[in-house]
Every structure is written in structure tokens, then in C-alpha cells.
Amino acid sequence: MGRITVFTSDGCTYCRQVRAALTSREIPFTDINIAHYPKKRADMLALTDRYTVPQVFFNETHIGGAEETIKLLNTWDEELKGSTTTAKDRYEETIASEVGPYDVRLSAPTGPPVLNHMGLSVRRPKEITELNGKHFTTLQLTRELMKKMPRGDVTNFGFGGTQHNSFKGLEAVTALMQIFDLQSREEAVQLGMKLQRKHVIEHASKGDHTFGDNKHLFRLYALNTPHVLNSLRVWTQKSNDEPINVIFHLSKQWGKLESLHITADGLVDHATLRNDDFFWKFEDDVCELQKVSMKEMGTNEKTAFVINLYNLMIKYAFVKLGIPTTDFARLAFFNGVCVNVGCQILSLNDLEHGILRANARPPYKIMKQISFGDSLKKQLSLHEVEARIHFALNCGAKGCPAVKRYSVEALDEELRLAALAFCEQDSNVSIDEVNNVIGLSKIFYWYQSDFVSSKDKLPSKIAQYYLRGDKKEKLERLIANGRFSIKYLDYDWSTDHTNSMNFSKLSLKSFPAQMYASND
16 A cells, blocks of 8 residues: 655654645655664665655655645645545545555664664652642642732832732732631731742842731742743752753653644644643743753763754743844843753843854954953853854754754764755755856854855855765856855745734743733
8 A cells, every 4th residue: 555754853843834735635644753763864865865844645646845835735725626635635545555665775664763762861859838728849840830929010210110920928928828718817927927938939129028918019930030931930959850851851741742632734833832731731841951060061962962952942032022023133032041950040042143153253242241340150151162052952943954863972963964954955055056156054154163264165065064965066166167156045934833923021020911810
């Protein structure tokens, strides 16, 4: 019986779209995930001469990637319009009815996926808090309080400005009595003090006031620092995993979460994802990064860790704080959105420019990312730039490289493959021999200094290290001819999400209305 075979990988937007296109038409297919079965990458390359995914086969006929496959399926839909025959019927008549495929390279992988051998599931003991005879995990307690505690924006003119998501002590006392069935306000005060000691409740304005039945302002810790993504709670346990395994564990969680909220168009539905209980589980688990230290990491470990961290935090931030849609909003987003790693508060720009780019100057900025006086952050910077990180980092836009998992042991090979996969796509590197024009992704413009010392050296660098086959030969001919121009291609800032929130600078001070809505 014939079949459709799709080579895919984790975190691949276009793979999701192909899966959704086939699934919505009830067309079965065999999914070969090369991230889970890396040996199958060689089969895909031999069959297609392409490093990018997805690659789709109808029996032994190579259809192409997502664009070609979806275009073909849409053609089927048009041809069958008004007929009782469906796309699934067309599949059964033209593909399933045939014998094959015979090529063993298209066979489904056998044996367990490599991800099962990564040691991702170190058991994390749950903290249990007893309150008035009831037992709560830290996550249960936080969720209960976020649903039922009062909160609002209070402006103290001349005394610290507006305190977002805050409440007065006396308001909290009343609420705690109702939530936990307490008999007196004094009991509620004692409970509030206990929650403050456990860093569930924090003082909101200047000073350090003890919780009480008073007019001092407090807020839940989970709402205290919206700009720090993993701040739902204070992580008190020691992290026993290797740092790279912590990020693998979190990435696997996020991948599972996204897979539950894919629309028929292959987009991630942020509205339903935000309301999933598993999102809250991720919110809790990601706080473990507070106990992960980068100080003792070697170059490869730090590079792999930060690439994976950056790519994951972008996705997380898009859901939690919204997606920036203007240049101004993007500037605020990458400067202001942070993650707590080993008690260091690092912005997305700190991760990319401060650490991975060896504290280089970000595009369109005058100063280096980490200031001279910030010795703690400077200690985390790599000593030199590995230019291929730009083929691995994904800022959430469709113009970015695909998201992949990067390991410590195989980092060099993984970056090599990422570079080849990125540059083989004409949307990133195009060669027009008729008009003598080399089209390059804006990434090569923004980060030219990471690749070469001057613009005229870019083509040779790309040809030597990042291309192969016909495209490499075409570029080498243009270079040998000596008459060419470089055109930087438009960057696609669109995303693969739907029902998402728009990010604004205010999101760094107070969560958007759709996030953490209370019962009030």
C-alpha cells in the first residue's frame, strides 16, 4: 500500500503547516522526525539534496517542502470543488492504491527516539504548604491567590508612581479570610506574614513593610516583575540536572504544549494555550532556571545552552507578554524582556549580544550591550563570536532560521548543518547570474562584522563555508567574474501564531489584560 512520507523536525513552523494541511483533509502520512531519529537526516539528504524540513514524498515522488505540498493540496481542492470526491479519496486513488514505496530510505525509523535517552526527567519534588489545615503545592497556592486576591493599579503621587497589580494590606486580610475560611482578621494577618516569608506576597512600594491589616501596598510575587518571564514564584530547591538538560526538559514541555493548540492552518493558538493547565505547569517549572548557573560553563556548553534558552524564551514571551509588531515595540521587547538565570536578570539582548556575541554592539546602537561596570554580566560573555549562531537564533519571525535543539557534544556539526539549511533557501541567499545580483538575508547586513571585516568579503565567506552544490558554483562564478551587486532581501517579521496579544512597553510593568485575569 502506498503512502505519504514527511521528513520533519521539532519546532518547525512549516512542518506544522504540512501536518495540519494533511490532517485537516484526513489524509494519513508517515512522519519521520529527524530530531528524534538523526540518522534519517542522511536518508533525507540523499533523496532530496536538501537540509531543510519538511520534505514530502508521495510514494517515491518528491513533492518538495511546505509551499509545494500545500499548493498541490489546494489544487486538489479546487479540482474537486462541487464533487462528492474528497482530497482523501484522491489520495486513496492515486497514492494509497499503488504498491510501495520500495526505497528503504523512506521507511519509518525503528527503535526508540534519541530523546528517550537524554535523561530529561529528573524528578522534581513538590513543595507543600499547609494553610489552615489544607495542603497546597506552590503552584496550586499561587493559582488560587491569583484567581481570588484583589488587585488594581494605585497611584501614589510623589511616592513611587503607579503600583500595578497591587492591594492594600487590609484588603488582602479580608480576601484571605474568605479564601481560607478564617475566623478572625488576626488569623489572616498571620497567614499573610507567612506568605510574605515564603515570597508569595511582596511589599509593592518603597520600603520594607511587614504584612499587616494596614494601608501599605503589597502584591503577589507572581505579578511583581512582569518583565522577568520566569518569576511566577521563587525556586527554592537545588537544580540537580545538568543545565543543558534543564533547558531540554523545558523545551520538550513547550513543544508538547504547542502541539495541543495547533489550528487547521498550522498556527499556534495563543488564546487557548494561555488557558491550558499545562501552561501553568510550564510557568512553574521554568522557574528552575533561577538556580541554574552559567559561571562554570565551557564555551560549547554556554553557547548551546543560551541558544536553546533564547529560542524558548522568545516563544514564551510571545504568549505571556505579546508579540511586538513595530520597530519601536521590538526595541522595547528585546531590551526589556528578561529571564532569571542563576539569580542574574538577563534581557533577550543580553543573551544574544552580551553573551553569545561576546558583548558586541547590537545593530543600530552605539554602545556595547553590557556596560563596563557590570562585572557580573561581563563574566558570562563568550570571548569571541561564533558567527554561525545567527543561523540558530530565532527571534520569532518567519524570516528567522528554524528552531532546532543544540547539544553540547555535537554543537559544531549542528551549527554547520543549520548554516547550510539556512543558506540553501532562496529567501535567504539567492544568486541571479543574469543580472549579477546576490540576494542576502538582512541577517548578513545586521551582523556583517560577525562574519567578515568588510562587505566585499561576504560573498566569498558564504560560498566557502555556507553553500554547496549548484548554488555554491553559481556564487563562485559571480565572484570570479568580479561584477556583481549585493541586495539585502526584505525581512519577514510575520509569525506563525493566531489570537496573540500585541506587546507594548507597558507590558513590562503590568501584564496584558488577557493574562492572569482575576475572578473580580
